[in-house]
Amino acid sequence: MIELINVTKTYPTRQGPRTILDGIDLQVERGQKIGIFGRNGSGKSTLIRMISGAELPSSGRIRRGISVSWPLAFGGAFQQYLTGFDNLRFICRTYGIDYREVMPFVEGFADLGIYFREPVLHYSSGMRARLAFALSMAIEFDCFLIDEIIAVGDSRFYDKCMYELFEKRKDRALIVVSHDPGMIKNYCDIAYVLTGGRLTYHPSVDAAFDFYQTCTQ
């Protein structure tokens, strides 16, 4: 289980400290699919970074009883000057697995051809997205974090990604944050709305979306 207890995050700005997350409580059980609606700038990505552990909360506590991914398919999580292959090796070493085991999958899935051994710097945005998704799938996590809808090039590749994530890994927990109802309505069982730094729970995904719309009007 993942548990956030009274998590608050404050960032310093020129106009003084700004509270982005204000006393967030959240529990995620193994296998649960959780959607969080929030407008741009509502703190969605901050919340994802807190849950992933990349940033620490200003106060409060986060317990991770299950393994949690980095934000899925996040292109910023790899190094531009390294090749796709070097990025794969770094990530595998970081998570303590043998890169040779996942290499065939990543190379096949990302479908980069000779560019797999070229610096990421020279990749097109589609190639980056494919590598990012393939790397996210190379390490098995109990809970995947998804920040916004995954932009992964053409529709054929999108379908492949959805299959990997929602079919092959349907037993895993998911936390999706988005301002767009599409993925949350399709795949989540539980939904929250993030407004004013606070998380409100709603009995159904549709109820959450209705509340979200009244908030944004």
Add this chain to the structure above:
Amino acid sequence: MAFRHDTPFIQSFRIQLRIIGALLMREIVTRYGRDNLGFLWLFVEPMMFTLGITALWAGAGAHRGTELPIVAFAVTGYSSVLLWRNCATRCAMAIPPNMSLLYHRNVRVLDLFITRILLEVTGATISFVVLSTIWISLGWMEPPSDFLLVLFAWGLLAWFGSSLGLVIGGGTAHSELVERLWHPVAYLLFPLSGAAFMVDWMPSRFQAIVLWVPMVHGTEMLRDGFFGSTVRTHYSVEYLALFCALLTLTGLILVREAGRRIELET
């Protein structure tokens, strides 16, 4: 601001070793690439610096008025400068280029600094050992009179460099001013560090002043180990160790605060 950790120490330690290992491999590839000498640059670069300084000092007759062999004098002096200066300079602004790696939870800010410090200490040490071995086998330098003392002095200088690296690295994360100030300070510390003089050459009034500079103690100790009773050295192990301990503590606090305040790009 108490963060309790549920992970047992031994497991955390294993994770940290794994992360530092991964960062070391990555740093070597990004810094030195796979072309030409590759990671050999790690110690070829400091060797080139030391060779250049040795040639300059020998040519300029910087050792006039002393009995000391210039090669040994330059190798011991400049190698110790490289040890602390490179650690600190490489740790300055070490976070921004590595920001994206921090998306992986187990990669922490401290690991970035430890990685760079390990690389610099290794590079300076290999350079020192290789150069000394070459000069000794050519007969241009005498073997150290007290090998253990040399080892001890080098260890203390490495500790000094590491703790300075944490302070400068952690400091630059809080304010870029630290980076701007560090470069002139490093430049000015070089002539004061004891690399180009022996404390004993100074009038006693200056000796008292110059002995406030911590690395002077390390360099003097290193030369005591090399030259033994042929020179008079002035140093205090206690002073240097105390200084290093305080610097380490300050550095760790700065690095911890930097880690708490980190703001990742999206």
